[in-house]
Amino acid sequence: MECVFGLVGEGFAVVAADTSAVHSILVHKSNEDKIMVLDSHKLIAASGEPGDRVQFTEYIQKNVALYQFRNGIPLTTAAAANFTRGELATALRKNPYSVNILLAGYDKETGPALYYIDYIATLHKVDKGAFGYGSYFSLSTMDRHYHSRMSVEEAIDLVDKCIVEIRSRLVVAPPNFVIKIVDKDGAREYAWRETVKDSIASSA
Amino acid sequence: MARYDRAITVFSPDGHLFQVEYALEAVRKGNAAVGVRGTDTIVLGVEKKSTAKLQDSRSVRKIVNLDDHIALACAGLKADARVLVNRARIECQSHRLTVEDPVTVEYITRYIAGLQQKYTQSGGVRPFGLSTLIIGFDPYSGAPSLYQTDPSGTFSAWKANATGRNSNSIREFLEKNYKETSGQETVKLAIRALLEVVESGGKNIEVAVMTREHGLRQLEEAEIDAIVAEIDAEKAAAEAAKKAPPKET
Numbered sequence: 206m207e208c209v210f211g212l213v214g215e216g217f218a219v220v221a222a223d224t225s226a227v228h229s230i231l232v233h234k235s236n237e238d239k240i241m242v243l244d245s246h247k248l249i250a251a252s253g254e255p256g257d258r259v260q261f262t263e264y265i266q267k268n269v270a271l272y273q274f275r276n277g278i279p280l281t282t283a284a285a286a287n288f289t290r291g292e293l294a295t296a297l298r299k300n301p302y303s304v305n306i307l308l309a310g311y312d313k314e315t316g317p318a319l320y321y322i323d324y325i326a327t328l329h330k331v332d333k334g335a336f337g338y339g340s341y342f343s344l345s346t347m348d349r350h351y352h353s354r355m356s357v358e359e360a361i362d363l364v365d366k367c368i369v370e371i372r373s374r375l376v377v378a379p380p381n382f383v384i385k386i387v388d389k390d391g392a393r394e395y396a397w398r399e400t401v402k403d404s405i406a407s408s409a
Numbered sequence: 410m411a412r413y414d415r416a417i418t419v420f421s422p423d424g425h426l427f428q429v430e431y432a433l434e435a436v437r438k439g440n441a442a443v444g445v446r447g448t449d450t451i452v453l454g455v456e457k458k459s460t461a462k463l464q465d466s467r468s469v470r471k472i473v474n475l476d477d478h479i480a481l482a483c484a485g486l487k488a489d490a491r492v493l494v495n496r497a498r499i500e501c502q503s504h505r506l507t508v509e510d511p512v513t514v515e516y517i518t519r520y521i522a523g524l525q526q527k528y529t530q531s532g533g534v535r536p537f538g539l540s541t542l543i544i545g546f547d548p549y550s551g552a553p554s555l556y557q558t559d560p561s562g563t564f565s566a567w568k569a570n571a572t573g574r575n576s577n578s579i580r581e582f583l584e585k586n587y588k589e590t591s592g593q594e595t596v597k598l599a600i601r602a603l604l605e606v607v608e609s610g611g612k613n614i615e616v617a618v619m620t621r622e623h624g625l626r627q628l629e630e631a632e633i634d635a636i637v638a639e640i641d642a643e644k645a646a647a648e649a650a651k652k653a654p655p656k657e658t
Binding site: 263264267268270271274275 | 474475476495498499501502503505506
């Protein structure tokens, strides 16, 4: 029931992901951050097999860092997306990773970008994308309300609409979401949308 | 004796590994490099042999980043340096991936020295012809470090050191003039040491400064020229003071 979705606005890209770590019928935790900061201006929102998700995205992150040290300049979003997809494709017919990825980034020359990379190494550059059961609801909502060059307020409003839709219509909807944004000032956390707090001792 | 320098794996009768010693000769012919450790700043300086007019000097970087908090300068065969630096960079990221921690300066120095030693023992390959100066801050304690490795694979920590051409003169100067410094004083000490053997001027030396907060920063030629001018002025003032004393009291 993992939900990941994102969209591109005017000079920024925003991604949202649910924060539940689930094993069969048990919720391990509801504050698992599934959106990794790949480098200063890139975000990877990943969903899928928990082990693969962490191992694969960390592997990509370290290789992106290595490229930067070797060459003195960071990878472009497109290059990082193609590299990620290449790794998935190479492993596909031997030892596949079960990870779906939305890669959001900002390049000075080309602006914001969002890439849809699924577990069998499909790569699409998109304006809006989503993974998981939640995608049935978030894609429809985004199709209805999205227009190009949205402002941050409009985009966050649309993200909230999608979260409301998922919460009300998905049978086992995740309670909490994290929203992260990337623009010319870098990649950073924007907000959390919580209905359940993961605190240790609630009042008895 | 000549028979014993052919293959690296062979000791000479008097216990020398000639290939390693010849590698050290190669280092002695390389550009002068100096490293100085301060309390909050570490400085690397390298001699820049006069660049050809048509050469783009920005593509010849002698002081390189291994990670956000570690930098390296070397003296000797620059092509060998490229190989070693590449392996070290990969190891820095690999370490971060497997243990989720950045490397310590000592770890990566031990790794590089280990690589250099490997090539003094395996058959058929020659050693790396370079000595490195590695600087960095410990990721947790924040303590500054300066290490040196050489073709034999030995390494040790230093407060200040030099390698390459005329390194003995530079080391002598440092032994006489070293004191705990911080910030700009550390930079000046490093440049003063390098100017002992290098022609004065910003275009003949490359200097990089590492601090805990800002990582590695390469100094611009203009900045180096300004500091060199300061140093020259201080030297002139010291000379004048030496000649003037009788007027005092």
